Amino acid sequence: MSYEKVLQAQKVVIGTKQTVKALKDGQVQELVVANDAEPKVTAKVVAEANLFDVPVLYVDSMKKLGKACGIEVGAAAVAIIR
Numbered sequence: 001m002s003y004e005k006v007l008q009a010q011k012v013v014i015g016t017k018q019t020v021k022a023l024k025d026g027q028v029q030e031l032v033v034a035n036d037a038e039p040k041v042t043a044k045v046v047a048e049a050n051l052f053d054v055p056v057l058y059v060d061s062m063k064k065l066g067k068a069c070g071i072e073v074g075a076a077a078v079a080i081i082r
Contacts, residue, residue: 002032002057006068011081014069016045019079023048028079030055034062037076045077 006012013022022028023045031049033042035058049056059065062074069075 002059003064003068005030005057005080006032006065006078009080012069013079013081014066014071014075014077016041016077019045019077020048022079022081023052023054026052027081028052028054029082030057030080032057032059032065032078032080034058034065034074034076035060037062037074041076 013019019031031045031054033046033056046056062076065078066073066075069078
């Protein structure tokens with residue numbers, strides 16, 4: 001599952017704004033997006049990922065995604081860095 005990929009990743013970028021920046025810099029290997037995040041929050045980052053042909057994986061929970069990243073709050077989007 002995608003949570004496992006986040007847990008095993010050497011480096012991640014957490015949050016939509018930072019993820020968009022990393023996508024534009026060409027650093028992102030995969031994007032992980034929480035299904036329970038507001039679509040208006042995740043739409044831009046998903047569009048950027050599609051623009052750069054970065055695979056987008058979806059997980060169920062922002063809370064679980066945040067926990068997989070080692071933070072106490074939910075995460076809408078996480079980029080796995082190359």
